[in-house]
Amino acid sequence: MLDIQRSLPRFNHMINSALISSALTIARGGTTVLDGIDVHVHHAAITGVLGPSGCGKTTLMRAIVGTQRITSGTMTVLGRAAGDPSLRSAIGYASQQASVYDDLTVLQNIRYFASAVRAPDGDVNRVIDQVDLRAFADRLTGRLSGGQRSRVSLAIALLGSPRLLVLDEPTVGLDPVLREDLWSLFARLASAGMTLLVSSHVMDEAERCDELLLMRDGRVLTQDTPGALMQRTGTDRMDAAFLRLISGKPTG
Amino acid sequence: MTLATAQRVLTQLRHDPRTIALMVLVPSVLMVMLRYVFDSAPVFSQIAPALLGFFPFLLMFLVTSITTLRERSSGTLERLLTTPMAKLDLLVGYAIAFSLVALAQVALAVTVSLWLGLDIAGSVWALVLIALLDALLGVALGLFASAFARTEFQAVQFMPIVVLPQLLVCGLFQPRGDMADVLRWFSDAMPLSYAVESLQRVAGSATLDATYLRGALVLAGSAALALGSAAVTLRRQSA
Numbered sequence: 001m002l003d004i005q006r007s008l009p010r011f012n013h014m015i016n017s018a019l020i021s022s023a024l025t026i027a028r029g030g031t032t033v034l035d036g037i038d039v040h041v042h043h044a045a046i047t048g049v050l051g052p053s054g055c056g057k058t059t060l061m062r063a064i065v066g067t068q069r070i071t072s073g074t075m076t077v078l079g080r081a082a083g084d085p086s087l088r089s090a091i092g093y094a095s096q097q098a099s100v101y102d103d104l105t106v107l108q109n110i111r112y113f114a115s116a117v118r119a120p121d122g123d124v125n126r127v128i129d130q131v132d133l134r135a136f137a138d139r140l141t142g143r144l145s146g147g148q149r150s151r152v153s154l155a156i157a158l159l160g161s162p163r164l165l166v167l168d169e170p171t172v173g174l175d176p177v178l179r180e181d182l183w184s185l186f187a188r189l190a191s192a193g194m195t196l197l198v199s200s201h202v203m204d205e206a207e208r209c210d211e212l213l214l215m216r217d218g219r220v221l222t223q224d225t226p227g228a229l230m231q232r233t234g235t236d237r238m239d240a241a242f243l244r245l246i247s248g249k250p251t252g
Numbered sequence: 253m254t255l256a257t258a259q260r261v262l263t264q265l266r267h268d269p270r271t272i273a274l275m276v277l278v279p280s281v282l283m284v285m286l287r288y289v290f291d292s293a294p295v296f297s298q299i300a301p302a303l304l305g306f307f308p309f310l311l312m313f314l315v316t317s318i319t320t321l322r323e324r325s326s327g328t329l330e331r332l333l334t335t336p337m338a339k340l341d342l343l344v345g346y347a348i349a350f351s352l353v354a355l356a357q358v359a360l361a362v363t364v365s366l367w368l369g370l371d372i373a374g375s376v377w378a379l380v381l382i383a384l385l386d387a388l389l390g391v392a393l394g395l396f397a398s399a400f401a402r403t404e405f406q407a408v409q410f411m412p413i414v415v416l417p418q419l420l421v422c423g424l425f426q427p428r429g430d431m432a433d434v435l436r437w438f439s440d441a442m443p444l445s446y447a448v449e450s451l452q453r454v455a456g457s458a459t460l461d462a463t464y465l466r467g468a469l470v471l472a473g474s475a476a477l478a479l480g481s482a483a484v485t486l487r488r489q490s491a
Contacts, residue, residue: 099327115256
């Protein structure tokens with residue numbers, strides 16, 4: 001009886017998490033990029049991964065989608081070990097560099113990846129509308145602006161309605177209006193049950209997240225809701241809160 | 253999915269007409285040069301069949317290794333490997349797409365050669381088949397070799413390593429039986445030697461014999477082996 005009670009919170013934690021890592025360590029070419037990190041990401045919510053460039057955000061994301069080999073520790077994604085073949089149809093991933101074919105049109109790119117992820121008919125049109133690229137569907141992807149190209153990449157990640165969406169800096173190079181549109185889209189996807197992990201180094205985007213994971217030098221500084229973080233650090237702006245956490249100044 | 257990949261590769265090419273023109277025309281232009289290097293139709297007829305097999309092999313190897321490397325550096329390869337797509341779907345899709353380009357390339361080069369006075373005893377179709385298998389082998393080896401190249405600069409360096417030694421020992425410069433033992437053994441192990449043997453049979457005899465058939469089978473088998481090795485060296489995870 002006692003045992004069950006003791007393990008209950010832990011059990012709750014597990015079923016509420018889309019993603020759990022424990023002592024996750026990744027070394028690449030002799031340098032430790034991720035140093036024993038523990039994270040848990042809630043289902044049907046937006047979790048922001050924030051931190052200066054080079055802090056390990058991209059490596060963490062690549063470990064989640066299964067393209068990065070794990071040195072030690074564990075990473076469980078949707079109840080399975082990261083890299084498990086069954087996860088390939090459950091995760092949508094857009095890397096920081098827009099991974100698209102520049103010598104295909106927007107539509108041709110999306111159609112091809114739709115067949116790779118075995119997305120249902122109609123998905124192609126749905127994702128084009130979701131990222132607002134209808135007017136550019138027949139343009140050659142290489143001729144688009146940086147922001148438009150990254151939206152093509154995002155559209156591809158949305159194909160097949162994955163349960164987990166991993167987006168590495170999806171709003172880089174976008175104007176404020178488009179950025180706002182995308183964050184509204186993320187919020188709609190989360191409320192429809194999708195789990196989102198979104199990295200950024202723009203602190204004002206942090207407030208759009210349900211939870212934040214602040215990283216620095218391959219470690220997780222803290223994981224909490226934006227409100228709680230600002231309260232703890234006694235600031236009303238995320239960048240100030242982050243700076244306080246980094247410098248380790250006493251809070252308040 | 254295999255066909256979707258083949259179609260995608262061909263669509264990419266369609267947006268790059270200059271590359272298509274180069275791929276289709278270059279072997280034919282080289283055959284014209286060859287004809288007037290010898291300036292004699294009978295000598296041309298002796299050398300041309302072997303080169304009709306070699307040029308597609310060389311060009312397809314180059315084109316494939318560069319294309320695959322571009323796919324790697326643009327991040328699209330990694331992206332595809334995060335999807336449920338099978339690795340062989342991708343590789344075979346590439347092989348189909350480039351084989352179709354090779355078909356156009358070989359068809360034109362053979363037509364031009366015939367017009368230049370190429371005179372062979374055997375069937376033109378038997379010649380085309382070996383040339384196509386050569387091209388397919390070039391594609392498969394290009395896919396395999398690109399796994400070992402980090403940059404396009406390195407990929408280009410594989411051309412002299414993989415292709416030129418085979419050219420030297422394939423029997424075109426010197427009958428294979430007259431080579432030093434070590435090189436003859438090496439030549440026995442290289443698929444291009446069998447291609448040249450088959451092409452010389454087509455040129456010299458009206459009937460298809462066992463030697464011709466062996467060459468075709470060796471080429472097809474080597475291409476399949478190279479494709480399989482390419483699938484094994486294509487990693488979904490990197491360190």
